[in-house]
Amino acid sequence: xxxxxxxxxxxxxxxxxxxxxxxxxxxxxxxxxxxxxxxxxxxxxxxxxxxxxxxxxxxxxxxxxxxxxxxxxxxxxxxxxxxxxxxxxxxxxxxxxxxxxxxxxxxxxxxxxxxxxxxxxxxxxxxxxxxxxxxxxxxxxxxxxxxxxxxxxxxxxxxxxxxxxxxxxxxxxxxxxxxxxxxxxxxxxxxxxxxxxxxxxxxxxxxxxxxxxxxxxxxxxxxxxxxxxxxxxxxxxxxxxxxxxxxxxxxxxxxxxxxxxxxxxxxxxxxxxxxxxxxxxxxxxxxxxxxxxxxxxxxxxxxxxxxxxxxxxxxxxxxxxxxxxxxxxxxxxxxxxxxxxxxxxxxxxxxxxxxxxxxxxxxxxxxxxxxxxxxxxxxxxxxxxxxxxxx
Amino acid sequence: xxxxxxxxxxxxxxxxxxxxxxxxxxxxxxxxxxxxxxxxxxxxxxxxxxxxxxxxxxxxxxxxxxxxxxxxxxxxxxxxxxxxxxxxxxxxxxxxxxxxxxxxxxxxxxxxxxxxxxxxxxxxxxxxxxxxxxxxxxxxxxxxxxxxxxxxxxxxxxxxxxxxxxxxxxxxxxxxxxxxxxxxxxxxxxxxxxxxxxxxxxxxxxxxxxxxxxxxxxxxxxxxxxxxxxxxxxxxxxxxxxxxxxxxxxxxxxxxxxxxxxxxxxxxxxxxxxxxxxxxxxxxxxxxxxxxxxxxxxxxxxxxxxxxxxxxxxxxxxxxxxxxxxxxxxxxxxxxxxxxxxxxxxxxxxxxxxxxxxxxxxxxxxxxxxxxxxxxxxxxxxxxxxxxxxx
DNA sequence: TTTGTTAGTAGACCTTCCTTACAAATCACA
DNA sequence: TGTGATTTGTAAGGAAGGTCTACTAACAAA
Numbered sequence: 001x002x003x004x005x006x007x008x009x010x011x012x013x014x015x016x017x018x019x020x021x022x023x024x025x026x027x028x029x030x031x032x033x034x035x036x037x038x039x040x041x042x043x044x045x046x047x048x049x050x051x052x053x054x055x056x057x058x059x060x061x062x063x064x065x066x067x068x069x070x071x072x073x074x075x076x077x078x079x080x081x082x083x084x085x086x087x088x089x090x091x092x093x094x095x096x097x098x099x100x101x102x103x104x105x106x107x108x109x110x111x112x113x114x115x116x117x118x119x120x121x122x123x124x125x126x127x128x129x130x131x132x133x134x135x136x137x138x139x140x141x142x143x144x145x146x147x148x149x150x151x152x153x154x155x156x157x158x159x160x161x162x163x164x165x166x167x168x169x170x171x172x173x174x175x176x177x178x179x180x181x182x183x184x185x186x187x188x189x190x191x192x193x194x195x196x197x198x199x200x201x202x203x204x205x206x207x208x209x210x211x212x213x214x215x216x217x218x219x220x221x222x223x224x225x226x227x228x229x230x231x232x233x234x235x236x237x238x239x240x241x242x243x244x245x246x247x248x249x250x251x252x253x254x255x256x257x258x259x260x261x262x263x264x265x266x267x268x269x270x271x272x273x274x275x276x277x278x279x280x281x282x283x284x285x286x287x288x289x290x291x292x293x294x295x296x297x298x299x300x301x302x303x304x305x306x307x308x309x310x311x312x313x314x315x316x317x318x319x320x321x322x323x324x325x326x327x328x329x330x331x332x333x334x335x336x337x338x339x340x341x342x343x344x345x346x347x348x349x350x351x352x353x354x355x356x357x358x359x360x361x362x363x364x365x366x367x368x369x370x371x372x373x374x375x376x377x378x379x380x381x382x383x384x385x386x387x388x389x390x391x
Numbered sequence: 392x393x394x395x396x397x398x399x400x401x402x403x404x405x406x407x408x409x410x411x412x413x414x415x416x417x418x419x420x421x422x423x424x425x426x427x428x429x430x431x432x433x434x435x436x437x438x439x440x441x442x443x444x445x446x447x448x449x450x451x452x453x454x455x456x457x458x459x460x461x462x463x464x465x466x467x468x469x470x471x472x473x474x475x476x477x478x479x480x481x482x483x484x485x486x487x488x489x490x491x492x493x494x495x496x497x498x499x500x501x502x503x504x505x506x507x508x509x510x511x512x513x514x515x516x517x518x519x520x521x522x523x524x525x526x527x528x529x530x531x532x533x534x535x536x537x538x539x540x541x542x543x544x545x546x547x548x549x550x551x552x553x554x555x556x557x558x559x560x561x562x563x564x565x566x567x568x569x570x571x572x573x574x575x576x577x578x579x580x581x582x583x584x585x586x587x588x589x590x591x592x593x594x595x596x597x598x599x600x601x602x603x604x605x606x607x608x609x610x611x612x613x614x615x616x617x618x619x620x621x622x623x624x625x626x627x628x629x630x631x632x633x634x635x636x637x638x639x640x641x642x643x644x645x646x647x648x649x650x651x652x653x654x655x656x657x658x659x660x661x662x663x664x665x666x667x668x669x670x671x672x673x674x675x676x677x678x679x680x681x682x683x684x685x686x687x688x689x690x691x692x693x694x695x696x697x698x699x700x701x702x703x704x705x706x707x708x709x710x711x712x713x714x715x716x717x718x719x720x721x722x723x724x725x726x727x728x729x730x731x732x733x734x735x736x737x738x739x740x741x742x743x744x745x746x747x748x749x750x751x752x753x754x755x756x757x758x759x760x761x762x763x764x765x766x767x768x769x770x771x772x773x774x775x776x777x778x779x780x781x782x
Numbered sequence: 783t784t785t786g787t788t789a790g791t792a793g794a795c796c797t798t799c800c801t802t803a804c805a806a807a808t809c810a811c812a
Numbered sequence: 813t814g815t816g817a818t819t820t821g822t823a824a825g826g827a828a829g830g831t832c833t834a835c836t837a838a839c840a841a842a
Contacts, residue, residue: 020416020420021829029411052410061822082808083808083810085807087819237632250715253714255745278747320645324640326641328636329635359636359641413798413828445830447791449830468838474786474840474841476787783842788839791834791836791837793832793834794834800828801825808818811817
């Protein structure tokens with residue numbers, strides 16, 4: 001007498017909005033196969049069938065199509081001595097296509113690379129901004145992409161760009177003051193000019209996607225990028241958090257030093273003015289220039305204490321976020337000599353002090369495992385995700 | 392030369408994990424149709440086709456099935472004078488099924504109701520806990536559900552329960568100290584005994600689902616429930632945030648009063664011990680008993696100032712969360728006479744002070760529009776969502 | 783009365799997946 | 813060394829669901 005039963009689970013994007021055609025299902029299944037090959041390495045068709053829940057017949061069909069496309073190659077029979085017909089392994093051909101990735105986080109230079117499908121850098125380039133803004137900056141970026149595309153030795157899967165600023169899900173830059181971009185349909189423009197798919201996202205978001213895909217992260221994590229500014233990208237249950245105005249992750253301009261710190265002998269001193277026009281933003285104490293200024297000329301012990309003070313304040317800001325989202329993984333991206341020591345220790349201690357054990361006991365707060373290339377890897381993930389459905 | 396193009400969008404739960412069969416697509420489309428009828432009211436088949444993107448043929452077929460099931464009824468021809476054949480309207484029959492909803496947030500009594508599919512309360516009951524815990528508490532809840540089920544005048548779509556504690560996506564209570572429940576498969580147990588689908592979720596999560604569905608909310612919001620304790624539920628991009636350990640929304644035990652407040656004339660006084668064993672948790676100043684204690688015996692102006700102090704501190708805790716998630720809507724659920732005044736004003740002011748304008752300028756911080764029944768409505772949404780895919 | 787527009791339905795067709803059945807290749811054991 | 817068990821991969825047939833095209837019904841405006 002009851003109506004059809006759906007499965008329980010409110011974490012999986014309900015409020016249905018788009019129809020599902022057979023071809024979408026097909027693409028989804030194709031992505032599942034690629035996903036498993038990407039993360040688990042070479043497998044047999046039967047393995048993939050077990051992993052995906054599809055039948056061997058269907059997997060065979062999908063693999064056949066992928067082999068035809070060149071994305072997957074046959075490796076030959078598996079050498080293990082098990083009963084039954086030996087499996088023939090297939091693998092993702094990570095050299096079948098290449099990806100162009102560009103990182104615009106730096107105010108001085110554009111960093112770019114050609115990567116294979118495994119995220120390994122094949123070729124690296126960079127170019128100066130020369131202070132260009134607006135359309136000139138778009139043109140320079142386009143030329144840089146063309147240079148990289150020309151350097152590719154394989155067909156291009158697409159181009160991924162990580163840029164500072166507020167960027168919507170379609171790759172339109174809503175605002176990026178550094179480049180003088182406002183409502184610039186960057187992805188569409190580049191895609192038209194280059195003739196390949198282009199994906200653009202905020203640099204903190206590319207960082208978190210890179211960490212999520214290549215950093216061995218679990219389903220939910222926050223990546224805090226510390227450079228000229230401070231930003232954050234958040235992945236929850238495998239989905240990037242966009243925010244109401246595509247501005248999620250804006251942690252650099254949350255107040256971290258307030259009126260209660262305007263006292264003598266305050267560990268961080270009084271609140272400092274911020275570029276955003278307010279005072280005491282997290283960025284005024286945590287951005288790399290601020291950190292370097294703070295420890296300049298101090299002896300090691302005093303420098304450690306100063307970094308710990310900043311870490312403690314960072315922990316105070318992070319605690320409500322970690323608690324509200326029940327995050328189990330927080331990753332720092334930035335100069336390790338500043339972040340990966342007293343600062344990180346103090347931040348973790350502050351978070352533990354200020355949240356319940358159930359929240360903080362299994363919290364991991366670590367440095368990124370991707371080093372300098374985090375942003376580039378993340379931009380590549382934009383393409384992998386957008387074109388192949390692989391994350 | 393490039394591979395298949397997927398659509399851009401990393402906010403929509405990628406990392407594919409489950410296969411999609413035609414029947415799933417069918418269920419999805421059925422949900423889309425119900426969803427539109429639920430929120431937009433009576434529509435013609437052609438309207439639904441335009442809204443869903445499906446063809447008129449397919450919608451006709453789906454509507455036919457829904458009419459057969461009794462969920463949808465034919466209303467007859469539309470009376471508007473437009474060219475062409477007049478449309479025949481169909482509508483969700485909100486009285487076709489009923490839902491049993493139970494709210495366990497109160498430590499004294501279980502509150503329950505029978506609701507129709509529009510979320511309107513048809514019958515209301517309550518029962519005391521009598522301090523029962525463990526299996527006895529489960530049995531009492533089961534008996535209460537049976538009483539409510541017997542009071543229903545229509546076939547039951549299902550049962551929804553909102554309970555304090557940590558509850559996973561399958562309705563298993565991981566821990567609920569108040570009831571002495573640890574790893575209790577509540578949904579499965581009740582479903583077996585009652586013979587109808589049962590959905591169980593944390594009470595703060597039911598609150599946010601209720602607000603999301605019936606409160607006219609946009610895609611992302613946070614509901615802060617203030618009662619004996621303080622909790623929060625978060626919906627981002629239409630999906631409930633679960634957290635790594637199903638403990639998302641735990642804001643009550645984030646430190647809100649710290650060592651910097653251990654000074655003379657601190658507006659809130661020094662940090663107070665909390666039931667969780669630590670000191671200065673948000674709950675120690677914001678929970679209803681704490682608020683009542685704080686303003687007891689004060690003249691109105693002093694009481695307002697005291698509430699504003701608490702609100703200010705709440706704003707400090709909320710600012711990083713609002714900023715990190717770029718929330719545009721924060722909703723308070725609890726006694727309006729305490730929350731909806733100086734406290735709320737001060738909280739909003741503090742958030743605005745401590746975040747960028749781009750984040751806070753279009754932030755709405757309001758009281759729930761569902762009043763006392765928020766939790767019950769939310770429990771009903773569990774069932775609507777789980778059984779019909781309607782949110 | 784004719785023309786144009788919109789709503790809803792019927793039938794043919796396409797895609798995709800599943801089920802069933804089968805050949806091939808290997809191991810285990812008599 | 814043969815025989816059965818087991819596993820892999822593929823082929824053929826069928827079911828489900830959606831689209832496309834074509835049709836009828838019903839109304840407004842000219």
